[in-house]
Amino acid sequence: xxxxxxxxxxxxxxxxxxxxxxxxxxxxxxxxxxxxxxxxxxxxxxxxxxxxxxxxxxxxxxxxxxxxxxxxxxxxxxxxxxxxxxxxxxxxxxxxxxxxxxxxxxxxxxxxxxxxxxxxxxxxxxxxxxxxxxxxxxxxxxxxxxxxxxxxxxxxxxxxxxxxxxxxxxxxxxxxxxxxxxxxxxxxxxxxxxxxxxxxxxxxxxxxxxxxxxxxxxxxxxxxxxxxxxxxxxxxxxxxxxxxxxxxxxxxxxxxxxxxxxxxxxxxxxxxxxxxxxx
Numbered sequence: 706x707x708x709x710x711x712x713x714x715x716x717x718x719x720x721x722x723x724x725x726x727x728x729x730x731x732x733x734x735x736x737x738x739x740x741x742x743x744x745x746x747x748x749x750x751x752x753x754x755x756x757x758x759x760x761x762x763x764x765x766x767x768x769x770x771x772x773x774x775x776x777x778x779x780x781x782x783x784x785x786x787x788x789x790x791x792x793x794x795x796x797x798x799x800x801x802x803x804x805x806x807x808x809x810x811x812x813x814x815x816x817x818x819x820x821x822x823x824x825x826x827x828x829x830x831x832x833x834x835x836x837x838x839x840x841x842x843x844x845x846x847x848x849x850x851x852x853x854x855x856x857x858x859x860x861x862x863x864x865x866x867x868x869x870x871x872x873x874x875x876x877x878x879x880x881x882x883x884x885x886x887x888x889x890x891x892x893x894x895x896x897x898x899x900x901x902x903x904x905x906x907x908x909x910x911x912x913x914x915x916x917x918x919x920x921x922x923x924x925x926x927x928x929x930x931x932x933x934x935x936x937x938x939x940x941x942x943x944x945x946x947x948x949x950x951x952x953x954x955x956x957x958x959x960x961x962x963x964x965x966x967x968x969x970x971x972x973x974x975x976x977x978x979x980x981x982x983x984x
Contacts, residue, residue: 708733709852710763711750712779713797714743716932717823718769720830721796721856726750728855735759756782765792765849772941773799780807789815794849796837798822798877798938800945801867808841808866817845820866822873823857826933834858838876840868874949877942881959881976883917884939888980891925901926921977930971930978937972939963 711722711734722745726732732750734743739754746752753759760766760783770776776797783793793811795804795818804820811818819841829835835857839846846862853860863869887908894904905922908914924930940963947956966972966982 706731707764708762710734710759710766711769712737712759712766713769713771714745715769715771716827717796717830718767719743719745720827721767721769721835722750723748723831724833724856725852730852733759733763757786760786760788760791763791765794765852767852768793768795768797770797771938772797773803773945776807777803780810784810784814787814791816792819792845792849793817794819794821794852796821796823798873798942798945799870801870801874801949804840804870805865805867817842818866819845819849820869821849821853822869824873824876825857828933829858830856837861838863838869838872840864840870841866871949874942874946874951877939878946878951878956878959880917881939881943881963882955883915884921884976885959885962885979885983887918887921887925888977888983892980892984924975924977925980928981930975930981932973932975934976935973936963936966936976936978939976940967940972 709725709730709732711718711732714722714734722732726748733753734745734750735756736752736754770779776799793816808818819839821837821839823835823837825835833856837853837857837860839860840863863872890908891901891904895901905925908918909922943960943963962979962983966979969982971978971981
């Protein structure tokens with residue numbers, strides 16, 4: 706059995722790696738901050754504090770890191786090692802150009818790369834119901850399917866590396882627009898005497914109702930927004946979509962709404978907190 710590894714055990718990475726451990730896989734993880742422990746150790750995961758040692762003793766390495774700069778820095782360290790026949794599955798949300806460049810760099814060193822961002826937040830990560838959007842070598846993708854099926858409910862092969870990141874930015878852009886639309890719908894109704902409870906019930910019972918509107922309804926009614934998907938990451942992804950060439954009037958208005966929310970101190974709250982900035 707191949708030894709799996711993880712870099713980036715945050716809100717998403719930790720439950721994803723946990724599901725692999727529960728399925729019986731051996732999992733190493735690179736401890737970027739040696740002062741931090743992890744509950745995964747109690748489940749049998751092995752912490753390795755040296756990146757060279759981690760790569761040497763790991764066959765298939767998953768990454769869930771927050772942004773382009775951190776991902777690029779990590780791969781700059783990775784490619785200084787012997788990575789021949791190693792597989793890197795990057796589930797971070799990054800720019801398509803960076804995904805393409807990393808794939809080329811890994812292949813030059815004899816390794817394999819999949820860009821495999823996920824659609825879904827913390828609860829789907831815990832439940833193993835994420836959607837994997839995968840670009841890269843098809844044979845490598847097919848070899849990784851057993852892992853995707855443990856951590857997710859669906860996986861989509863999209864062709865060359867970078868295409869997974871393009872699909873992820875597209876679906877996140879849609880999510881941003883839906884959440885902003887729900888916020889404005891509720892506020893418009895509230896301004897005209899229709900309560901949040903009634904308006905969200907109407908939305909969810911109509912053709913406009915969706916999984917997203919139903920998930921966000923309790924937060925809208927309580928006006929409390931603990932982060933399932935932090936607003937700062939949505940703002941990052943909207944801007945990545947703009948950088949990738951999608952910059953319509955709606956994109957600009959959406960970016961402005963989330964930027965305003967971030968500027969009002971809501972960056973660490975859930976993206977649904979954009980309602981507070983619009984209000």
